[in-house]
Amino acid sequence: MGAKEGFLQFQREVPVRRDPKERIGDYKEIYEPFPAEKLNHQAARCMDCGVPFCHQGCPLGNVIPEFNDAVYQQNWREAIQILRSTNNFPEFTGRICPAPCEASCVLGINKDPVTIELIEKNIAEKAYELGLIQANPPQTRTGKHVAIIGSGPAGLAAADQLNQAGHEVTVFEKDAKPGGLLRYGIPDFKLEKWVIDRRIELMKQEGVIFICNSDVGFNIKAENILRNFDAVVLATGAQQPRALKIKGSDLKGVHFAMEFLGKQNQVVGGEIEENPISAKGKNVIVIGGGDTGSDCIGTSNRHGAASITQLELLPKPPKQRTVLNPWPEWPMTLKTSSSHEEGVERVFSILTKEFIGNEQGEVTGLKLVDIEWMEKDGRMTFEELEGTERIIPCDLAFIAIGYSGPAQNGLLEAFGVEVMENTLPKSKKFQSTNSKVFLSGDMRRGQSLVVWAISEGREAAVQVDEYLMGSSNLPQKDESYFHVEDEIHGMD
Template sequence: MGKPTGFLEYERKVEAYAPAQERVKEFKEFTIPLEEKELKDQGARCMDCGIPFCHSGCPLGNLIPDFNDAVYKGKWERAAKILHSTNNFPEFTGRLCPAPCEEACVLNINEDPVTIENIEKNIAEQAFENGWIQPQVPEIRTGKKVAVIGSGPAGLAAAQQLNRAGHYITVFERDEKAGGLLRYGIPDFKMEKSVIDRRLEVLEEEGIKFVTGAHVGKNISVEEIKSNHDAIVLCGGATVSRALPIKGADLKGVYQAMDFLPQNNRRVDNLPFLGEEISAQNKKVVVIGGGDTGSDCVGTSFRQGAVSVTNFEIMEKAGLERPKNQPWPYWPMRLRTTSSHKEGAERQWSISTKEFLGDKDGNLTGLITTEVEWTHKLGERPQLSEVPGTEQKWDCELALLAMGFTGSETNLPEQLGLEMDARSNIKASIDNYMSNVPGIFVAGDSRRGQSLIVWAISEGREAAYYVDKYLMGASNLPLKGEGDLPRR
């Protein structure tokens, strides 16, 4: 695969960023694409490693050495066919996935890994640009009807796969446009929404019906959905945000990230939003939570004109190297600095927020923190304790809570009579993705909890196989890592 000596001849190279002072002026994507020769060289770095551990690192089982080899040889259309055989939406993952495949790359043992994610993105862009992505309309329809509730990556993947099996698919989305968290949670500077819209056009041409503004269980009854469909796939995500129940949490100026980010995306897309306006303009902002959502809040705050942005993380600062207890090819918990952090954020680790402070009118004016330390004992969960005498006051007019999600909303599962698991997710078997109610399946964050986009697509594809099997007795849809590949 690739060039046998490619990893010795070419260094890892990824897309550059536009200067921070320029990119924060707008909400557009700001990466600078590599030239085609540079991309081919990056594909050449994929060595014939014998056992491609990148496959196991990828939840989709993408055939990574195969499409890298095709890119190296300039066979872009073949690369697109290989990539799409296991991944419905590489233009999404190529922009948003943290690339566990790269951490599992054999080169990553003692060298820089292959730039798999960036190659994936460019394959998808080449495919759209050259018209290789065409609607795949099934020749035969089964007559079976399936309702997919939720139009995030899990719902879209399940819908496309089930449509290819010949079923009639209707996707119900409670917002006015399809895309779920891709549209309303991911900032435009990470993925412009035209990237979603062009893919939705293909899905509609394939015969998938989208019903937006449809909040099943509220303005559409569950009885209507059940009576008109032979199967239901729930892909509503894990949307219940984790609260911070401390004094002052009800002050004006303390908001959940998933109130802040969707509102900004709506503003960028000229869509209306409910509730009061949340803006970082001319404010000192503190983002509580050091994950991807926190990083998105950081970048959005800078673009809204924040005076300063400080990012708190309760966990201790990770190192740059792979921890000894997380050996290759496992995903390592090490320090990651995003493009948003590089735009001027101050980062604080091992810090816990104790109290929000406000004025007489109920407006946030600051917060109090304390330093924490973690005690690690073999075979036990790490223990957290406060460090005495480390309380500190911070000026702050906007605090954004980005501490993850605690599970799925319960209204719809209750109406459908579904069981929930111990982590507040909708309970469904990993063996066939079916809930305790026959004919109702669950995929994505609704089933597994907050996770990655690549896992959502994988879950949607896997669930589609079992829905098809439930409806027809057998299925020809592929499972993980399977695909109908073209001949060489």
């Protein structure tokens, strides 16, 4: 490593966020540019540790110490080559990944970890700036045709890898533009869509075909896809939202989070003029304490909500690790997002009981009660606290408590794929019960992270390549990964 004592010389620094009062007036990226000299210092903090646990923490297996050192040495060509060897889209993960690699950083034992996500983003952007990322079509073609259904991170990664292997790849997307969750699920203040457009254009130049407004199973028959392509990858995500089964959840003004976020992204992208769900002047309740709930907060603030309250069933986490949560475990600490900074009341250990409505069938309030968590028979459970039940004003509610699996729209059945009791499709090494059809991303593994989806797309591509050609030169994980995964997906 170029600076073996950099972690002793420099403190962790991250980009400055624009003032909340300014940024809630637009949907632009919230961070100020990070100075080049400071980035060099951050790369220098990566120490010459004996076992770089960050490798294990990253689902993609990014070779982090090596690209950090390349940044410290100002060798941007080497940095992007190292990063691109494991990650197809560092410009995405460098903006929206929760950075499990940083949670695994050895510095985290007694210091702040290396700013790996920040460095990754800057490698990608510097590479584009210097012309180090260019269209690179395959030199030869195999004559095999592959259909990718879904253009989210898993579908795009599979398409990119299979195209590099020389196959003719066509991506089908039901919406007007490619990107899936990246485009229609993540707000622009976290990921501006020009970043996606830039990558899609590059993939087109390399030979990948994108067909949008194509809802396979509806306006395009699955049987036609099966007949015209040598292999199919299903990567349509886990779109079935988990319902909140309480009285009044069918009232007007109670929505699943993605109904709101998706429409707002269409507004920002110029696809529609206005969001049919408006938070302006309303008392907004967000149920769920994860990233999707946070996105609803940021978007509601930009609408001009009168008040925003976020409800979380779990207890409030500590600000720092406790002795019961040591490194290298995932830090179960309080996360404060940019959306939280912009204005919200956060309530923990709270149970929603019933939505209250008026005669017009509109939501007007939410009945809730405080709870106390405790361990019982070796499991965590909770009890309602007597005398704490109350009703709070609610004009608009967003349910953001996760996703149960793939959309139940008949797509899997149309492709002859068997489904397990938990609604996830059966698979072995990404191959479904129909040998010609492969599965990838959240559709296969359930709700997860964008970085996992990219990893899934890469691994699925290897299996498709082997199916078509008998062997594959694409990079892949070792067999132990597949043994565990096959057990999970009912095909061991």
